[in-house]
Amino acid sequence: MKKINGYIWPTLLALAVAIGIFIGGKLHFNDTPEKLFSTNSKKDKLNRLIDYIDYEYVDEIDTDSIVDVTVNNILGKLDPHSVYIPKSEMDEVSENMKGDFAGIGVSFYMFKDTITVIRTIKNGPSHISGIKAGDRILTANNDTLFGRRVPNSEVVSKLKGKIGTKVDLKVFRKAENKTLDITVTRGHVPIRSVDAYYMLTKDMGYIKINRFAESTFKEFKDALKKLKLRGAEKLVLDLRDNPGGYLGIAEKLADEFLEDDKLILFTKNKKGRVKKAYATSKGDFENKPVYVLINERSASASEIIAGALQDNDIGTIVGRRSFGKGLVQREMDLGDGSAVRLTVSRYYTPTGRSIQKSYKKGHRDYYQKFMERYRNGELVSADSIKVADSLKFRTPKGKIVYGGGGIIPDVFVPIGSNEEEAIESMDDTYQFFSRFVFEHLEEDRTRYAIYDMNQFLEEFRVDDILFDEFIQFVLDRKIKLDFYAQEEKIKAYIKANIAEQLFSPNLSAEIKGEHDSMLNKVLELDMATLGQPEVGATIKMQD
Structure with missing residues (x-):
């Protein structure tokens, strides 16, 4: 991690992409599960082999683990997105895609071997019960949760439970130097797929979506409604780093922008059966300017939306070529609590493009x-994107688009320098900014009591002392970077993380957005369209 200008950061980025898209492969599937019932000699052979090992093999063997390995090996011979989900992982995967779980509603950080609350979810169970940011959770129902390296999974299991059940917490509040007994009644805790939304200009809203779960469409509609009330007549839909999710949710979201009866996509299975999805009359943002942001980590359902709008000559796709996943999975129960998500069809954009990239050379x-x-x-120059003339398509208005490996944006925005990408990784992947800010706030939270959201946005500045403290924090973790060349961006990210922990993700996103090259490109495009400046409008935060 010490090399910044060499190839360490690109390698880490590639690893992050692989993990993200692998997870995305688990997420992009149809909404209807399916069981297949039949017998044949191939299945009988596998069953007999397992029986022989169970009853005749000389040593005791965990045949469940053998079956898991066998299933994974079989799927490994197929495509990269057909995956096995063991029973042990099903609850977590299901919760993530459902969009909520039953718990106490806090985000926490293991600070000096103690669970410390970063913030509570507004109007959630902990917030209602009086738990505050900075509180240390010492015990849950008399089970000790401090003094040792407690795995996150164990902490979560102690705090989760059925809706309406109670958990007795012993909490140390540093600000008051006392220990409190607080009982929290567990409730629904949302897993947000809309990361943030805010007004980018006086008439342009911004919504960031991190995946397509069951709750995503409702979250999107709620955010869009609030932005429209604030005057949004244009929208930036940020699908960067979004690995996908439910096909049906992507269709509903695309419908928001497309006129009645416009084709969203069609799928084709091994039997040649074609299923088409069309826009309905339900769209709330038709015939209005929309910009869709994508990058090399946007996949699956993200590409469905970008492709549907691009092929219908709606809006502008901005960014870099997307990942290239054009396969649809269906979840199938294996009868023991585990499941397989098997690729059952390919999807095509309205012009007939398959954007699935080749996997003939194997998963690696x-x-x-x-x-x-x-x-x-390719990430720094649009001219380096390789396209095949045989995969050329035309939209109704004559725009040339290509299949064969992702959505190529209408407007290209190059990736940042190695050092700029290093800062992004320190924020998103390694959470350096978040951890530094948490420890900074722990020193004295009262210093920020003078600010409300708007005052913080407009008046607070990260001073050189705090900036130098962050440099030392990072140097202590063996990271070398030309910090002073990136001073403006680093200070903005420190401020953004303070905003997130004290106020909201929306305020944090707004602060970071000022240093976002894709958003700046959108503003440039919008001003060119209008022929007059629209940037710099003062937007009062309401959430």
Whole structure:
């Protein structure tokens, strides 16, 4: 991690992409589960082998683990997105895609071997019960949760439970130097798929979506409604780093922008059966300017939306070529609490494009193609994107689009320098900014009591002392960077993380957005369209 200008950061980025898209592969599937019932000699052979090992093999063997390995090996011979989900992982995966779980509603950080609350969810169970940011949770129902390295999974299991059940917490509040007994009644805790929304200009809203779960469409509609009330007549839909999710949710979201009866996509299975999805009369943002942001980590359902709008000549796609996943999975129960998500069809954009990239050379090659994009210069120059004339398509208005490996944006925005990407990784992947800010706030939270959201946004500045403290924090973790060349961005990210922990993700996103090259490109495009400046409007935060 010490090399910044060499190839360490690109390698880490590639790893992050592989993990994200692998997870995305688990997420992009149809909404209807399906069981297949039949017998044949191939299945009988596997069943007999397991029985022989169970009853005749000389040593005791965990045949469940053998079955898991067998299933994974079989799926490994198929495509990269057909995956096995063991019973042990099903609850977590299901919760993530459902969009909520039953718990106490806090985000926490293991600070000096103690669970410390970063913030409570507004109007959630802990917030209602009086738990505050900075509180240390010492015990849950008399089970000790401090003094040792407690795995996050164990902490979560102690705090989760059925809706309406109670958990007795012993909490140390540093600000008051006392220990409190607080009983929290567990409730619904949302897993947000809309990361943030705010007004980018006086008439342009911004919504960031991190995946397509059951709750995503409702979250999107709620955010859009609030933005429209504030005057949004244009929208930036940020799908960067979004690995996908439910196909049906992507269709509903695309419908918001497309006129009645416009084709959203069609799917085709192995029998040649074609299923088409069309826009309905339910769209709330039709015939209005929309910009969709994508990058090399946007996949699956994200690409469905970008492709549907691009092929219908709606809006502007901004960013870099997306990942290239054009396969649809269906979840199938295996009868023991585990499941398989099997690719059952391919999807095509309205012009007939398949944007699935090739996986003929195996799974490893498939996920390493990101590094190939980095090496061939595609991430820094649109001219380096390789396209095939045989995969050329035309939209109704004559715009040329290509299939065969992702959505190529209408407007290209290059990736940042190695040092700029290092800062992004320190924020998103390694959580350096968040941890530094948490420890800073722990020193004295009262210093920020003078600010409300708007005052913080307009008046607070990260001073040189706090900036130097962050540099030392990072140096202590063996990271070397030309910090002073990136001073403005680093200070903005420190401020953004303070905003998130004290106020809201929306305020944090707004602060970071000022240093976002894609958002700045959108503003540039919008001003060119209007022929007059619209940037710099003062927007009062309401959430």
